[in-house]
Amino acid sequence: MKPDTNDPRLTAYALGELDGAERAAVESQLAGCAASRRAVEEIRQLAASLAEDLRKEPCPALTDLERLTIRTQLQSPQRGWRFAWGPMALAACVLVAIAVYVFQHVGQTPQVAQNGRPAVPPKVVAQPDQTPDAPQKPNFVRRKKAGGAGSPMDDAGDSSEMAVDKGPGDAEKTEPAPEPTPTPETPTPADTAVATAFRPNSTRVDSVDDASWIDQLVESVWEENSIKPSSPATDGEFIRRAYLDIVGHVPPAEKAEAYIRSRERDKKVKLIKELLNSDTYGPYWAGIWSNHLVGRRPGARNVDRDSLQKYLRDSFAENKPWNKLVYELVTATGGSTPESVQAGVPFNGATNFLMAHMNDQAVPATAFTTRLFLGVQVQCTQCHDHPFNDRKQESFWGMNAFFRGLRRQEHNDVNDVGRRRFLFAELTDREPGDDLFVRFDKRNGFVEVTPPRLLDGRKFEEPVPEMNLRQELGKFIVSPKNEYFAQAIVNRMWAHFLGRGIVHPMDDLGEHNPPSNPELLERLAEHFKESNYDLKRLIAWITLSKPYSLSSQTNDSNKEDDQYFSHYPLKQLSPEQMFDSIMVATKADRIGAKSWEDAPRLKNNLLRQFTIAFNNDENAEADTFNGTVPQALFLMNGDLMSRAISMNSGSYLRESVDQILEQQRKSRGKARSGDIELLNDLYLSAVSRYPNQRETKLAAMLLQDTLASSKDKDPIAGYQDIFWALLNSSEFVLNH
């Protein structure tokens, strides 16, 4: 019998909807029938072009989130303890919305949705998810059910949460969810009330949590991908990376030595606690976040980077919960410099963040806020709908509308010669007028308007008395229901320590960019939320996890791996880390060398040298410490390096070598142990390890040569060469 090429099963097969016996039947039909194979091929081609063309269509507007929510509900019959009411309610809303959509579009097909109730109970004929050929759904969605406690943006007003009275096992029941109350579109401040009464975290870390769940999640992915992780890093490597990553500089020689020699079983835990409690923790993280928030060179907008940094330093030092910190940054009001206090305006260094980005109708403020705190890139939708995801131009301008009430007032005084001098700027919010709408140009020349609109679609169309739009935005951003918030920061921190985010690039979360280990991302975010957004605890989990303790040397099975964290990454030191490391390695801070008295100025010069500011509308900048010729030259013979290895009196090398010479004079004739001590010290200072045999031998030869050629038997030039070589080695400039 001739096979039927007009068989719906062929279409289902081509679309990956068949499995089991039906699939086998179709495959055997295909094996013996060229016409059927052709038909399947044609269907696949048409499906591909339909999918591509339809994706570009402006309607109907199902967002990533709505799709995800429907899926989550339909695909996960047993969600267990992690089930949350929010997504269920939202899914029900979406079903209503779809019913509305169906009504509008196919009013003449009564069997579809005359009353929203299925005419016949759906019959399960296929299990698409178990079909190997099933259309590739984003990984994110498929794994979501394992741990998804709600969708990122399900803070859709409390009333919707009460609308559904069904439990987790709903998906397999034939009755759809009962009709929910529609989501209120214009919430009042009371609707969006989020717990903004923040709880403080303990400043000191006295104990660390068990974070072996991280190891299990990472190991399961290694197993799935047949990856053998690298061997554990040496103690020297571990203390060096922990210092660099947590406090921003290499460990002092004696700390490295003590750690390497220690036989305590919990020395890692002790080290991490010590670093998290150290005085340099706050300043280091304040530096990192000042760079993120206003850049290294905040330009000419009278932005006071120092005041912002002070605010951040205090915040990180007291271990302020991350949600509180972000809320304060987004809603900051007050004076930008301490001068404001004299004028009766409260000083608030946090105001400098938004002040740096108020240009161009606060477009940069919109982009920075969503990117840094939510890990969401909306800036390209400023001018057009996003080409790769569902974000529309409206979502950008809807977010932008929250910043339109910002007002910045400069306070100056006039000095004796009549010149104006900037004192401080005051950040306030204008009273919202009657019209909250923002206008923007479409690419085709139309002008559209949008009210302030959050990324989850909620809008504020009418001004409500006493409502502060920025506070509403702040509440939305830090809401525990907004999963992007916790995911963005845990992903960013993971990228800081492991060189790459679980989602990469780290600030582009969304369904279009699935995480390499979705459960890890979700669990980290979940635990972080439960920890009251405690950054120190998050750092302890990550730094005590297995992936963080691996060597950077790869093996045959993981040399290609760059996303499953099976080896430690090689990370270029940032300019700040480089500078502080040279200061620590040369003990500049302790010997009080005169040559370092102007260290802060030098540091700024260095940072400028390695920072390129792009004067674009996103106020972006990048540090480019990536080995260009000028940078290599700077390391080889720049001002900083020549001071670091200076032989002048008061320098580290001079003092150390003088000590050795002194020792030798005292113990003439005995073994010159000072040599090897200083050599060890140089190695421990620069690369946190002892020299190996070969290196010791080479150094001895070099020192002998130097002594032989030196008139006054001064070995300092030899040490200088060794130290120079160490500070210029890739072992020094890389965090490995």
Next chain:
Amino acid sequence: MAALGQSRLDQHESRDAGPAAVAEHRDAVSHVLRVLDTIPDNQQEVIRLKFQNGFSYREISRVTGLSESNVGFLIHTGLKTIRERIATKAATK
């Protein structure tokens, strides 16, 4: 799920694109989509759910209330018609 009354429908904001978005889209609409517009609405509907939103037959069946085999049949018939119409058009050119 209770019936959706007209009053509730009236309150609900349309999810359709605005005039500007429609105009923008019309400039770029493809041949396949023009053919898609010519097939019966119920077939269009399931095809859109399948390819625009990436739902599986089972999910579409839940969303629309149709049985899965009915969804499969509608998609199959719709795709077949589109293929035929595209082929006819190509042949007459």
